[in-house]
Amino acid sequence: MSGMEVSNLTKQTLRKMLAEGKRFDHRGLLDFRELEVSYEVSKKAEGSARVKLGKTDVVVGVKLQTGEPYPDSPDNGNLMVSGDLLPLASPRFESGPPGFDAIELPRLVDRAVRSSGMIDLEKLVIKKGEMVWTVIIDIYPINDDGNLIDAACIGAVAALMQTVMPEIDKDGKINYEKKTSKKLPLSKDIVPLLFSFYKFGDSIILDPTREEQESSDARMTFGVSDWNGQFMVNSCQKKGGSTVTAEEIAKMMDILPKKFDETMKKFKKFL
């Protein structure tokens, strides 16, 4: 049962209802499900968080390692985002080499976090040109009921805010058991979030359930943040083989700042 694809009949009903502004779970088209953020998924991680959006459940951990800087950025620490869509979380996920969705999810989070400037990578240099900190964000869904992307980004941000630097000796050897009192250098007030709009004909919704997500024509994901007091769009990616009009883009641009404020308000309760 759980492994079944969404039936055509369900898809048709869903689309018909969306056109009338209605959803199966009685939410408004742009309403999010209840958000829940908790911490300390693993004490062995330098930072970790767990995010629930309705039945969608994602864990995110941050590990720190030392390494060489990239040749094109000797004055910067490194950021790496990875993870896997575990078969644990859905009958639709399969073991084996990562499929496209498993590759895309961390890349979307990476771009949102990186281009917002949340992590002060310049402060992660241990020895210029030789040794820097590498921040590794790993994302794993525990249960997928749609909108993993937006949930994963909240998780990544929450985990980063918790991250504490481990002790490091003169030779660059890390003692993970000893955490210092130093937090990961983050730029104050920059909180990147992702918002994914899903398109069904002329209707646009946010925070889809798995059923809604699988019935949609296209997805538009935007990374947004506040930067020096200005609301900025940091990233964008369209998914799916249908198109969006300039008018629809304009509409999404008007929705984004409102949704950002709304989600931040909810998120702050857990900080």
Added chain:
Amino acid sequence: MTTKQLKRSDGRKANELRKMTAKVGVVPNADGSAMFSFGDTVAIAAVYGPRQLHPQHLQNPSTGILRCVYDLLSFSVYDRKRPGPSRRSNEISKVTGWALEPAVDLDAFPNTVIDVQIYILQADAGTRTAGINAASMALAHAGIPMRDLVCSVALGKIDKDLIADLTKEEEDFKEGEGATDFAIAKLATCDEFSLLQMDGKIQPEKVKEITKMAEETCKEIYEVQKKALKDVVESDMEEKK
């Protein structure tokens, strides 16, 4: 809002594209092929199909499938690119497919695949957009029924100024609001965007301006594509005479 006197290192105006060249029919073996370049970025695309899709279980009896591969040739960049697909090229292959799909009438070819192969010979920013422009022409050249051509360009912003067709140097701009790179593709003659991919820092109002800028610049690209397609038809006719 129009951009003021912005100095670009190659002397271009804010909304000016690099020199475009396009040539159709560059891979004789293919059903359709084309080359497209923006300045020093050179893309080549070949289309094979519609043809039988193997393995059979991937076949779809209600529609054909568009399968895109995008990659950089190892020597197209200064630091040699390791041959074979990467996460970056996998992602670009996918978004390229989505950018082209709305223009192609795949329903006309159930159970088949149309393979689109795109390779970058020389990379200097805007490779995915050059690839899409080449592929769009190659699909038309292959005689595949299409609603429209697809035109693609990297627009963006350096600090506060909107610009078209960023160079590598401009992509790496760090001061002020830094660089925003916004790759778009749209169907040539209607208000339908099929690729939107961006990173940087840009205000929502400026995203709206980008969509207007896209409309203007895509018109120029469309003319170049149409001319290249016309040229190949004419030269084919010459040969037959």
